[in-house]
Amino acid sequence: MLRSRLFWKLFLAFAVVNLLAAYLLLRGMLNWSEDRAYDQAERQLKAIAVLMHRAYGDRLREEPNENLQQELIRLGEDSGYRLTLIDPDGRVLADSAQPNVAAVREMENHAKRREVQQALRNGVGVERRTSASVGEPYVYLAMRHDPPGGPAGGPAATVRAAAAVEVIEQEMDFLQRRLSMLALFIGAALLGVTYLVVRSIVLPVLELNAAAEAVGRGDYEQRAFVPNRDELGALAGSFNRMCGELADQIAQLRRSGQQQATVLGGMVEGVIAIDAQQRVVLANKAAGSLLGFRPETVEGRPLVEVIRNHTLHDALAEAQATGRPHRLDVEQQGAESLLLSVQITPLAGDETGAAVIVLNNITELRRLESIRQEFIANVSHELKTPLASIKAYTETLIGGALHDEQHAMQFLQRIEEQADRLNALIQDMLSLARIESAEQSFELTSIVVGEAVAACLNDYAPQALSRGIELAVDSLEPHAEVLADAEGLRVILGNLVDNAIKYTPQGGNVTVAWRITEQNQVLLTVADTGIGIPKDELPRVFERFHRVDKARSRELGGTGLGLSIVKHLTQSFGGSVAVESKVDGGTTFSVALPRP
Known part of the structure; x- marks a missing residue:
């Protein structure tokens, strides 16, 4: 005990x-x-x-x-x-x-x-x-x-x-000593009484527990002997009667279990079996995970209480009425929205209307299809725009403008600009493809952030000067180092600074800053005083070809892939990227890179 x-x-x-x-x-x-x-x-x-x-x-x-x-x-x-x-x-x-x-x-x-x-x-x-x-x-x-x-x-x-x-x-000390001795005596007496009371409760429980464990091991002849004439004694009597009935029911339970195991054993998708009244007969864990319920708690309950989806219930009713399989896609709302492929199959040779519902999660498959379609549409659109311009200028030249020296030179310059834009777009797409497929190898070395920033700002100083934008550096740790690829870091800084200059009005500021964080990383930020990004657009700024202001972006020569390249390069170096912005309040991009 x-x-x-x-x-x-x-x-x-x-x-x-x-x-x-x-x-x-x-x-x-x-x-x-x-x-x-x-x-x-x-x-x-x-x-x-x-x-x-x-x-x-x-x-x-x-x-x-x-x-x-x-x-x-x-x-x-x-x-x-x-x-x-x-x-x-x-x-x-x-x-x-x-x-x-x-x-x-x-x-x-x-x-x-x-x-x-x-x-x-x-x-x-x-x-x-x-x-x-x-x-x-x-x-x-x-x-x-x-x-x-x-x-x-x-x-x-x-x-x-x-x-x-x-x-x-x-x-008070004298009185406390006397009262403490009295309290110790009372406490010892209470402990003794507590032991006797608890013992009278626990011994029958241990007897019942030992008998239950024996039954659990298959000894259905086991009985519990409890002399108490209280609720514990009554419980022991009920337990003994239950053991007698259990042997008769165990064979039936085993047959039912084998039947369920046979049905579920051949399925890898979510499976729900229902009877003619649409009550759940069995459900596997996959079905519970997809539809948000615990399989062990739904057996015998109406399906409408388990799954709140009218489209599925209508399809089930039709399948039960016609006796023919039915296939459909349904959207399941929950913590996250899921797209499920549902196959409803009435049990063959069963005239009672029982059926099996098979569920397959196709959310990721449809998402990838959507991304592929959107990517193809965006690539087609981005390629179509410069090609259309080149074709238009070429047709104009062929149509006679070639002999107009003044306008011919302007058209050729426009053709060259569109060709450069097309080349930049293709190069960015190739770079992004190599980064994502891990085909491009990076030589991670220790790089002084201050030197990389100085080189970047020196490259973009003429562009900033022409737009009347001031470039500034703000850091108390000029010798801080990061572990990254030199060319990759140059691309990250170049894209961020180039974007900041393009979307900052004349007379604005672009500030590059960095500091060492508590996570032993260097947090590099590029902040501007530009037009900002709407709050609902922030989650998508790193997607391919996503443009907040499409007309202005194309006017400035952007390919729509720069920020996506920044994100994937940063992740390849073991870092992370984030953005904060306010409309007409400027934008700050933050890149966290590991230290050597």
């Missing part, structure tokens, strides 16, 4: 509750006793203060003198309390804790003492603290003494009595 986790859980729970109750009772009695002790001390101090009030009331406006001091010392020795007389200005006239009047004159003014201030406001003030004069803890009680004629006769003086806290604490 002592190895039982249930025993220790119950025993420790009851023991903690009982011991905690004993402890709280002890603390409550101690706190009550302490409060009583301090209340009694305060009542005694108040009585002493009343006597002092009557005995020395007419002397509270004298000057400090030795007679008054010695008299108060004797009174303090006889009463066992510290006594103090304070004039209306807060000056101490006499104090039984001081040896003579000279020492009294050295005491600081008591007008700011809290018990004195309380007494002046309320008549009586009580405070516990360590004395600044003698350095020992005291309980102080001060009482106001009004001048003859009441408050209207002038400021009030104060008499004060104090008792040493040490005496009270000694009494």
